[in-house]
Amino acid sequence: MITLSHGNGGEETHKLIKDIFYKYFKNEVLNQMGDSNILNEISRSIAITTDSFVVDPIFFNGGDIGKLSVCGTINDLAVSGALPKYITAAFIIEEGLEINVLEKVAKSMAKTAAESGVKIIAGDTKVVNRGKGDKLYINTTGIGILENAYISFNKIKPKDKIIVNGNIGEHGICILNEREYLNFQCDIKSDCAPLNKLCKDILSVSNNVRIMRDATRGGVATTLNEIVNTCKKSMLIYEEEIPVSQEVESFCHILGFDPLYVANEGKIVVIVDEKDAANVLKTMKNNPLGKNSKIIGEVIEDKSANLYLKTSLGGTKILPMLQGEILPRIC
Amino acid sequence: MITLSHGNGGEETHKLIKDIFYKYFKNEVLNQMGDSNILNEISRSIAITTDSFVVDPIFFNGGDIGKLSVCGTINDLAVSGALPKYITAAFIIEEGLEINVLEKVAKSMAKTAAESGVKIIAGDTKVVNRGKGDKLYINTTGIGILENAYISFNKIKPKDKIIVNGNIGEHGICILNEREYLNFQCDIKSDCAPLNKLCKDILSVSNNVRIMRDATRGGVATTLNEIVNTCKKSMLIYEEEIPVSQEVESFCHILGFDPLYVANEGKIVVIVDEKDAANVLKTMKNNPLGKNSKIIGEVIEDKSANLYLKTSLGGTKILPMLQGEILPRIC
CATH class of the missing domain: 3.30.1330.10 (PurM-like, N-terminal domain)
Incomplete structure (x- = not known):
């Protein structure tokens, strides 16, 4: 002891x-x-x-x-x-x-x-x-x-694509399930992983990556809000394109969480010039930590600096930064 | 909140x-x-x-x-x-x-x-x-x-002098007095201070500084033991030469502590070639954070790698590394 x-x-x-x-x-x-x-x-x-x-x-x-x-x-x-x-x-x-x-x-x-x-x-x-x-x-x-002094918020421009390297929300839901003894019959595993090789792969195939960020506390929605607030451009993401496992989705549905706000520990968002997006996506999919990568949205012409979600029902809403606390001490 | x-x-x-x-x-x-x-x-x-x-x-x-x-x-x-x-x-x-x-x-x-x-x-x-x-x-x-890649445990040799930059034990006793509400009528102040200028002064006047260490947790006796254990030489320090304020001494006497084991946050021990010791001491005394500097002992010919204390009564005893816990959470 x-x-x-x-x-x-x-x-x-x-x-x-x-x-x-x-x-x-x-x-x-x-x-x-x-x-x-x-x-x-x-x-x-x-x-x-x-x-x-x-x-x-x-x-x-x-x-x-x-x-x-x-x-x-x-x-x-x-x-x-x-x-x-x-x-x-x-x-x-x-x-x-x-x-x-x-x-x-x-x-x-x-x-x-x-x-x-x-x-x-x-x-x-x-x-x-x-x-x-x-x-x-x-x-x-x-x-x-x-190695790659590539990052430049001010190069972000309309039509740039937003890519995420796989299913979101797994770390946060895993921690919640284990801590609160919810005992849901599920095997949700934290996505905790070192992403240095994935990041290197991405930068090796494109000189037009604007920015990469890992979407930890506050989830993908909060991370994208941080980028939006800094670059003063708006972004639109598509609910239908966001990779979420069936288990995390069910879990979030029952508890009233939005997986876009749930923490990840092995997910990044990548903002890249539209002309390189397909190539970057392909490269990411070839890495085991990126096999479920998806283009989830893009930067749009809009001066308001908001993050918008096009819902699966066809409506559009603003996604703010995470407010309040749903999942303390997830990292 | x-x-x-x-x-x-x-x-x-x-x-x-x-x-x-x-x-x-x-x-x-x-x-x-x-x-x-x-x-x-x-x-x-x-x-x-x-x-x-x-x-x-x-x-x-x-x-x-x-x-x-x-x-x-x-x-x-x-x-x-x-x-x-x-x-x-x-x-x-x-x-x-x-x-x-x-x-x-x-x-x-x-x-x-x-x-x-x-x-x-x-x-x-x-x-x-x-x-x-x-x-x-x-x-x-x-x-x-x-700036000064001077440090070399293996240059430490017999007759090197050990200098400390002033009264010891003040941080630990200050914390103890305030935490435990002992309410002794005293004004013992932590010696917490940045020592970068003092260290620079020392290195600017001697190329024969063997090592400097800040004597925090475990106090001067533990810090010197660490050095002794690494360089495999013995050291002798003189109780009478160790600078301790009257207040810290009284406090330690009442509570049964030895100031040599009490934490400091603004004290260093310096091991320096005997021929540079007087000059280093003078330089240290000219810095406000070293005005009570003293030569407290020296490296001796002795293969046993021990730290010895010559007591004020004339006896000699081994000072081991701090064991057990007297003052938790002092830093």
Whole structure:
């Protein structure tokens, strides 16, 4: 069990770090064990992102907080056109957590990082009193090397296509189902996955990608609203074109959720020039993490900077940014 | 008040980020507002460090969790010989925190960062349910540019001097006094401070600094033990030479603490060649954050890799690494 003394910076902390973190994460940078660790010169622009993960429960169908914390940061780098290289990992542990749970999470982080070619290069361990945390919170900060400085909100223009790389809403519904013990007879799995290879594939076939974003908290509708608000152009998406699995759709229908607002952890939206859209779509479909990719809409001539949905009944409505809270602590 | 919807990634989150974090932290990198933000090429080796801060209480005499989170990361970079340049800031907020408390913390972070020439370049906001956190936890990850690649454990040799930059134990005792409502009639202030200028001063007058470390959790005795364990040389420090204020000494005496194990947030230990020690000491004393600097001991000929204390009574004892927990959540 983790005790407060595992967070005191003394002997127990050092043993925990050695037995768990160095064991799974070891590499030549981390092994410096300095107050800070030194990276060799990176003679390129670098991309930086930080995220804390407070997901509840910490293990779920398709992943765990460790895998999520590595994928989330990798994806934030990858959508920016950067090659994810390094990640730091800082743990806030609630007193009483079993050490083998921590080890399972560390192992999962190491596996995901290795599969994605990323090194965990610095870390921190803090312990908080029982009842002042919830098992485990993880912060990951990522550094990537900018390979494709392609992103330009101001290149977004009418007729650009909007593509999503597969079925939406799976992460949020998976977490909800497991946390609330709804016990629906279903096997909805989180889509949690590292998307660096998919992003690289996309950028390798088109110089006209305007922007990519991962559609996490707030879902596809909120992510598209963020883009709309920044580029000051409107977008129209088609309800009929939005890929949703039968299970997620039924689940959302029963609970009154709109899958467009449910969190994903392995989905991106891509805005691309219409002339490259078919090629990008084909490339995405060839990647296992993009096999259900679909063009779901386009940028339109409209000065109001709104996101519109053409419903399956033929009407059109405005989709605002997510308001209020339906699914807390999904990441 | 912070609600769960401030962490949903939607409209409330965006408003909070805009009203608090962008307001105080704004700079050209942060303003990119990307999934990750892009830094210009750094044509030097870089230093990286990460730390989460879970201090209780979040405001204390001499500082607050915001100042602490910036200083802690700056100091980890500075002791490595790096010029602190960029910091990321990720917040885990407990539902129910007053927004003006968050604003006060953000303001304090911005002030400390500005004074130290550091930019806050990326951030994240998560909210956890009431009773699953404790007001506010902050992760900061820092990036520095390596200016002095001086550090070498294996250059440490007998007769090297050990210097500390002033009175020890003040941060830990300050936190303890305020948290436990001990109400001792005293004005012990945390020593929380950014030490980048002091570290730079030191490295500018000597090419024979072996290592610098900030003596935070576990205090000076634990920090020196870490060095001893890595360099496999022994060290001897003199109880009479260790700078401790009368107030901290009395406090420790009453409670049975040893100030050598109490946390600091503005103290470093410097190991330097004996021939440069006087000059380094003089330079340190000229910096306001080093005016009580003292040479407290030296590296000795002894294969056992121990830290020894020569007591004021003339005896010698081994000081081990901190074991157990006396002061949880002091940073």
